[in-house]
Amino acid sequence: xxxxxxxxxxxxxxxxxxxxxxxxxxxxxxxxxxxxxxxxxxxxxxxxxxxxxxxxxxxxxxxxxxxxxxxxxxxxxxxxxxxxxxxxxxxxxxxxxxxxxxxxxxxxxxxxxx
Amino acid sequence: xxxxxxxxxxxxxxxxxxxxxxxxxxxxxxxxxxxxxxxxxxxxxxxxxxxxxxxxxxxxxxxxxxxxxxxxxxxxxxxxxxxxxxxxxxxxxxxxxxxxxxxxxxxxxxxxxxxx
Numbered sequence: 090x091x092x093x094x095x096x097x098x099x100x101x102x103x104x105x106x107x108x109x110x111x112x113x114x115x116x117x118x119x120x121x122x123x124x125x126x127x128x129x130x131x132x133x134x135x136x137x138x139x140x141x142x143x144x145x146x147x148x149x150x151x152x153x154x155x156x157x158x159x160x161x162x163x164x165x166x167x168x169x170x171x172x173x174x175x176x177x178x179x180x181x182x183x184x185x186x187x188x189x190x191x192x193x194x195x196x197x198x199x200x201x202x203x
Numbered sequence: 204x205x206x207x208x209x210x211x212x213x214x215x216x217x218x219x220x221x222x223x224x225x226x227x228x229x230x231x232x233x234x235x236x237x238x239x240x241x242x243x244x245x246x247x248x249x250x251x252x253x254x255x256x257x258x259x260x261x262x263x264x265x266x267x268x269x270x271x272x273x274x275x276x277x278x279x280x281x282x283x284x285x286x287x288x289x290x291x292x293x294x295x296x297x298x299x300x301x302x303x304x305x306x307x308x309x310x311x312x313x314x315x316x317x318x319x
Contacts, residue, residue, distance in 0.1 A: 131311040132294070145306065177246055189236035189255065189298045192307060194248040 091115055093195035095180050101201045102170065110165040110198045112180030118193075120186040121163040123155060126197075127176040138163060139186060170202045205230050207297050209310035216285055217318050224280045224313045226295030232256075235299035237271065237278045238307070242292040254278065285317045 093114045102108050114121060123135040137145035138157040152174075154166040163180055177197045183190035206229040216222045228237065239251040252262060254271050262269045266283045282289055292314050298307040 132309045191250055191253050196247040
């Protein structure tokens with residue numbers, strides 16, 4: 090596998106379900122990101138991890154819970170979501186974000202909350 | 204504050220036309236990076252170019268070219284002889300190193316439609 094991979098690619102869940110999104114990067118980067126992209130809205134940065142430490146939490150509701158066990162893996166745990174949380178969730182990774190490292194994106198998970 | 208403005212929400216051209224996507228940025232830092240990404244219908248953002256604030260040389264890569272002008276805080280992207288496969292949403296992004304510790308700010312994107 091190369092680049093940044095995300096699973097699942099599509100997810101439909103009810104408001105009472107618990108699910109997790111997974112991201113894996115094979116680029117040797119030290120930083121990973123979660124973005125939310127809703128229809129007709131700009132990219133919203135949700136979380137940033139640098140060397141497994143969370144460095145950014147952009148006022149994200151607690152129903153979204155990130156986990157970064159190591160620099161190659163990033164999870165987004167979801168519980169009791171709302172229909173307005175339906176969106177494309179994009180993962181990215183970069184090297185040396187504090188020196189302008191380029192972010193490389195995964196293909197995204199298209200989430201639908203019923 | 205860090206800000207990126209892509210004033211063109213949607214652009215539609217006919218194949219083989221040239222098209223320029225505008226990007227204007229704001230930052231108080233003197234050291235920063237600018238990026239362009241392409242997002243085809245499949246959803247994945249594809250990195251196109253990275254430019255640092257000390258390098259104002261324009262760049263050409265095949266049918267793509269970028270015009271960086273610090274005097275007007277602009278980093279415009281031109282596609283020459285557009286093709287249907289160029290249809291996508293294009294994002295401009297800014298990462299300034301001192302104020303925002305490298306956190307990137309994305310513009311709202313420009314949706315380009317190239318018709319055959």
